Structure formats: C-alpha cells, structure tokens
Amino acid sequence: MRHDLRVDEWSLNGYTSLRELGRGGFGRVVLARHDASGTHVAIKYLHVPDEKFRSEFRAEARILRGLQDPHVVRLFDYVETPQGAAIVMEAIDGVSLRALLHERGNLEPEAALAVLKGSLLGLDAAHRVGVVHRDYKPANVMVGGDGQSKLIDFGIALRSGDSGQIVGTPPYMAPEQWTGTPASPSTDVYAATCVFFECVTGRTPYRADTVAAYRAQHTMSPIPADQVPEPVRALVERGLAKHPQGRPPGAAEFAAELEEAATAAYGPEWESNGWRRLAEAAAGLAALFPFAMLVAKVAPGGGAHAGAVAGKAGHGVLTKLLGGNVATKVVAVATGAIVVGGAGAAAIVLTHHKPKKAAVAPLRVELASYNRSVTGLDLSGARLVQVSGGKDEALRRRVNDALAAPLEWAVDEMRQMTTRQQPACTKPTVLGAKPEIGLRGPHLVTVRYELPKEFCHPLDFELPHITVTVDLRTGQSLTGEQVFAPGTVTTSGIATLMQRVQPHTTDPDLALVCTGGTEPADFRPGQPFNTKRPQPPRVSPFLTPKGLDVTWSHVGSECPFYSVTLPYSEARDMLAPKIVAELPK
Numbered sequence: 001m002r003h004d005l006r007v008d009e010w011s012l013n014g015y016t017s018l019r020e021l022g023r024g025g026f027g028r029v030v031l032a033r034h035d036a037s038g039t040h041v042a043i044k045y046l047h048v049p050d051e052k053f054r055s056e057f058r059a060e061a062r063i064l065r066g067l068q069d070p071h072v073v074r075l076f077d078y079v080e081t082p083q084g085a086a087i088v089m090e091a092i093d094g095v096s097l098r099a100l101l102h103e104r105g106n107l108e109p110e111a112a113l114a115v116l117k118g119s120l121l122g123l124d125a126a127h128r129v130g131v132v133h134r135d136y137k138p139a140n141v142m143v144g145g146d147g148q149s150k151l152i153d154f155g156i157a158l159r160s161g162d163s164g165q166i167v168g169t170p171p172y173m174a175p176e177q178w179t180g181t182p183a184s185p186s187t188d189v190y191a192a193t194c195v196f197f198e199c200v201t202g203r204t205p206y207r208a209d210t211v212a213a214y215r216a217q218h219t220m221s222p223i224p225a226d227q228v229p230e231p232v233r234a235l236v237e238r239g240l241a242k243h244p245q246g247r248p249p250g251a252a253e254f255a256a257e258l259e260e261a262a263t264a265a266y267g268p269e270w271e272s273n274g275w276r277r278l279a280e281a282a283a284g285l286a287a288l289f290p291f292a293m294l295v296a297k298v299a300p301g302g303g304a305h306a307g308a309v310a311g312k313a314g315h316g317v318l319t320k321l322l323g324g325n326v327a328t329k330v331v332a333v334a335t336g337a338i339v340v341g342g343a344g345a346a347a348i349v350l351t352h353h354k355p356k357k358a359a360v361a362p363l364r365v366e367l368a369s370y371n372r373s374v375t376g377l378d379l380s381g382a383r384l385v386q387v388s389g390g391k392d393e394a395l396r397r398r399v400n401d402a403l404a405a406p407l408e409w410a411v412d413e414m415r416q417m418t419t420r421q422q423p424a425c426t427k428p429t430v431l432g433a434k435p436e437i438g439l440r441g442p443h444l445v446t447v448r449y450e451l452p453k454e455f456c457h458p459l460d461f462e463l464p465h466i467t468v469t470v471d472l473r474t475g476q477s478l479t480g481e482q483v484f485a486p487g488t489v490t491t492s493g494i495a496t497l498m499q500r501v502q503p504h505t506t507d508p509d510l511a512l513v514c515t516g517g518t519e520p521a522d523f524r525p526g527q528p529f530n531t532k533r534p535q536p537p538r539v540s541p542f543l544t545p546k547g548l549d550v551t552w553s554h555v556g557s558e559c560p561f562y563s564v565t566l567p568y569s570e571a572r573d574m575l576a577p578k579i580v581a582e583l584p585k
Contacts, residue, residue: 010083044087071122073152094144105202112199113262114274118149123188124251132183136191137172147275170214171204178215185250193239231265272368363387376418381432385447398475406449406466416530425456439543441582446543462560464553467540480523483541488574489523501564514552514559
C-alpha cells in the first residue's frame with residue numbers, strides 16, 4: 001500500500017498530504033486535505049522542470065478552469081512555484097473505468113450506456129467551450145461509488161478545428177486523427193463509441209499488434225457492429241463512421257440519440273439501473289477508493305488486507321502522469337447500514353443486524369433521472385434521489401415525494417419565470433440538479449440539492465441549495481426545528497450555535513454576509529417567490545457522515561450558498577435525540 005510521502009519533495013502550503021495515490025515519470029498525485037476548510041482534494045504535481053511540460057500542464061489547468069460540469073473533474077487551483085507546478089482538483093472517491101473493465105471484463109448494456117451518456121455530457125461541456133479532448137479512453141474516466149462517471153484528463157486537448165501532432169491512444173483514435181486532420185467534436189464521439197464497444201464486449205472494436213495495423217483498421221476495416229447487442233448496433237454504426245460527416249456532429253447530439261435508443265430498448269429507468277449496476281461493480285473494488293484507504297489505515301485488520309489488494313491492482317490515478325487507476329471493495333458497516341461504494345456512494349442498502357426487529361423494510365437509496373416533461377424547460381441534466389424496494393408501496397411513494405420536493409419547487413419556479421418572460425423566450429431554460437447524499441442511517445436519509453440554471457434571458461441571481469431530511473419510517477420531511485433539539489432554534493440557542501460555528505468559518509467577508517443576523521425565522525420556510533409555494537428556509541441542517549453542515553442559502557440574496565461543518569462532538573447536544581441516535585458512533 002502506497003502512502004509514502006517523501007520528505008524531500010515539495011508540497012503546497014495550506015494543504016496536508018494524506019497519502020500518495022500514484023506516481024509516474026512526470027510527477028505524482030497526492031490525496032490531501034485543505035487545512036482551512038477540511039475539504040479533501042487531489043493534487044497533481046509536475047516535477048519535470050522542462051518548459052514544454054509546464055506549458056502543457058498550464059494548458060490543462062486552463063481547460064479545466066473553464067469547465068464547470070458535474071461530469072468533469074473540478075479544478076480548484078493551479079499553482080506554479082520554482083519547485084514545480086501543481087493542479088488542485090476534486091478528489092473522486094472511485095475507480096477508473098479501465099480498472100473496472102480489467103476486473104469485470106465487460107458491463108451490462110444499461111451500465112455501458114450510463115457510462116457513455118455521462119462521458120458524452122462531459123465531452124459536450126468541453127465542446128461548448130471549443131475544446132476537443134482527443135484522448136478519451138477508459139483510463140480517463142472515473143466511476144464513483146454512486147455509479148456516475150467523470151472525465152479526469154485533458155492533457156492533449158486542442159481547440160476545435162486545430163490540427164496537431166498525431167497523438168492519442170491507438171485503440172480509440174478516429175480515422176482523421178491518424179492523418180493530423182483538424183480535431184472536431186465528432187473525433188471525441190468516435191473515441192467514446194470505441195469505449196462503449198469495449199464496455200459491452202470486453203474488447204476494443206479493433207485489435208492489432210502494431211501502430212500501422214491500428215491505423216489500417218480504423219481507417220479501412222468494416223465497423224464490427226454485429227458484435228454488440230442489437231438494440232445498440234445503430235449507435236455503434238453511427239459513432240464509428242469512418243468520416244466525421246457520418247457521425248453525430250457532437251457529443252450532445254449523440255447523447256440525445258443514445259437517450260432515445262436506450263429508453264426504447266431498456267425502458268425509462270435504464271439510466272438509474274445502469275448507475276446501480278456500476279455502483280455495484282465499483283463496490284467490488286471499493287477497499288482501494290482513496291477515502292476508503294484512509295479508513296483502512298485505522299480499521300482493525302484493514303491495513304494489511306487493503307495493502308494486499310493494492311499490490312494486485314496497481315497504484316496509478318491520473319493518466320497523463322500515471323496511467324490507469326486502482327479500484328476497490330466494501331467500505332463500512334455502521335449503525336446497522338451496509339454501505340456499498342465509497343464515501344460519496346449513492347447506492348446503499350438500508351438493513352439491520354436483526355431483521356426480525358427492523359423498524360423498516362429494506363430500502364435502496366439511489367440517483368435517478370428527472371422524468372417529468374415541462375414546457376419551456378430543458379431538464380435533461382436534472383438528477384434526484386429516490387428509493388426503491390421495500391414492501392410498503394405507499395411509504396415508498398411518500399419518501400420519494402419528499403425527496404423530490406426540492407427539485408419540484410425549482411421546476412415550478414423556473415417554469416413560471418419562463419412563462420412570464422417578456423420578450424418571450426426563444427430557447428428553453430436549462431435547469432440541472434446535483435444531489436449530494438449525506439447521512440443515511442437505518443431510519444433517515446439527508447440530501448442537499450444544488451440547482452444550476454441557464455435562464456433563457458440573463459438573470460442576476462442563483463437558485464438556493466436546498467436540503468431535505470426524510471424519515472424512512474414515515475416518509476415525513478423533517479423541518480430544521482425537528483432536526484435540532486428543543487431550544488436550539490431560539491434566539492439564545494442560535495447564539496450558542498453561532499459561537500460554535502465561528503471557529504470553523506472560512507472566507508470572513510462571505511461568512512459575515514451569510515451568517516450575520518441569523519434568527520429563528522431563517523430555519524422556517526419563507527415567503528413565496530414566483531409561485532404559491534413557500535421558499536426553502538434560509539438556514540438548513542445537512543447531516544453528513546463527518547459532521548453537521550449548517551447551510552445558508554437563499555434565492556436572490558448576496559449569499560447563494562455558504563456552509564460550515566461542525567464536528568458531531570460539538571453539535572450532538574444541539575440535535576434532537578432521534579437524530580443523535582442515527583449519527584455515527
């Protein structure tokens with residue numbers, strides 16, 4: 001198990017290195033913690049002084065900085081020092097698609113389609129800013145514990161229409177790449193189809209022993225569409241067309257074709273089924289998730305076992321520097337909940353050590369696509385949290401209604417604004433939803449929704465982040481006053497809460513704007529905005545496995561979102577007893 005952090009190597013100030021995730025000829029990747037906020041990040045260090053490499057590194061950071069999309073790894077910072085350069089980015093608790101395929105061989109069609117759709121949406125984000133990836137492959141895709149995927153490497157990307165050296169990975173290179181023809185979004189469509197083919201069949205569409213043979217097959221050999229299931233053959237034929245004009249012009253168009261074909265072949269729940277199967281597949285490799293490795297270091301007997309698995313799986317993470325990624329197995333069993341996946345896993349099975357005494361039937365918490373069609377709104381990127389399983393259909397429906405309520409509020413708000421807009425909208429308003437699953441115990445689940453939007457006309461406000469905590473025994477959505485202990489949501493109780501919050505705040509100016517003047521009414525629903533529905537509370541508790549997030553967020557205010565995490569050791573006495581009973585021990 002690699003957690004040797006060499007004392008002679010430089011590291012960024014303000015970050016505590018936790019373990020090395022991988023190392024290659026050009027640098028290393030380290031899992032670290034941002035000292036001020038406690039956020040875990042992945043830091044990609046370049047230790048080659050050559051200006052050419054530094055220029056490429058800088059270009060990759062510039063590309064990532066311009067991509068704000070849930071299907072692309074987020075960039076937090078880029079730093080150059082005399083010692084080297086570093087990219088600080090989102091730490092993804094998952095495994096590379098390459099590791100998953102190496103372990104499994106192939107995936108079920110729904111799982112393969114879910115990976116392809118996520119990748120296409122990430123590639124489309126790049127295409128919208130004029131960037132072509134040029135090296136999309138399984139090692140550049142991370143699959144998280146929730147089954148969703150992200151692109152992680154833009155090391156040889158080019159501006160659309162630019163030509164360059166003949167570079168890429170031969171099994172996935174489009175015919176035009178072999179001649180140095182200018183790159184276009186359809187170049188990435190070709191590579192994504194190659195990866196999809198590999199996900200379904202366990203092998204790439206063309207296999208050769210030499211680069212020259214690969215070139216001949218990609219440019220001249222027939223498309224092997226007959227080797228994939230019949231419902232997806234048309235997708236493979238379109239995506240692997242020899243000429244760019246024969247393919248969908250971009251990732252967004254191909255994603256639309258995929259959605260139609262997948263729904264027709266596998267039903268409207270194909271995507272959530274695919275995420276679930278990916279999460280289950282990733283769980284088979286979960287002991288090597290970056291965060292699980294940290295747990296393994298302190299878990300009884302965990303270190304030796306995890307080290308043995310790591311030795312078999314390898315240690316690379318970010319492919320430009322390191323190659324493929326490692327992968328993992330089961331993470332934790334706590335408070336009667338068997339958690340499948342990493343720290344951010346969305347698929348969990350709620351159960352109990354003694355089934356005869358279980359208070360609720362087993363439920364599965366999972367991400368799903370939002371399927372309601374609303375005139376004037378593009379909701380293709382909207383996700384929500386739902387439950388399945390259990391014997392009580394009425395209870396399941398109540399839980400799902402409560403979990404969907406934040407997104408339903410945002411949909412109705414944006415629909416009203418779009419309908420009333422003058423001059424009338426000529427394009428749909430895009431409304432996304434990014435749910436973050438917090439604490440999930442035997443009897444409750446907590447979810448926080450981020451609600452990004454692109455209104456049909458410019459707007460100068462953001463939708464709030466909305467938190468919902470649902471009692472899985474009743475389907476009731478708990479208010480802030482029900483989550484907190486009696487006396488907390490009072491003037492004196494809030495004063496005590498704020499005293500405890502203060503030492504954990506970051507960004508003093510924003511903290512002052514957001515937290516100043518907090519009062520009991522802020523924990524209750526506010527006045528309606530566009531519809532008759534009350535606004536979500538300005539202040540909400542978000543329960544996480546690590547602590548209580550106190551969240552400030554309000555539509556139209558100068559504080560679209562601010563959050564402070566209190567360790568449960570400082571918050572336990574301020575929470576209701578039934579909530580305390582659900583907390584990690």
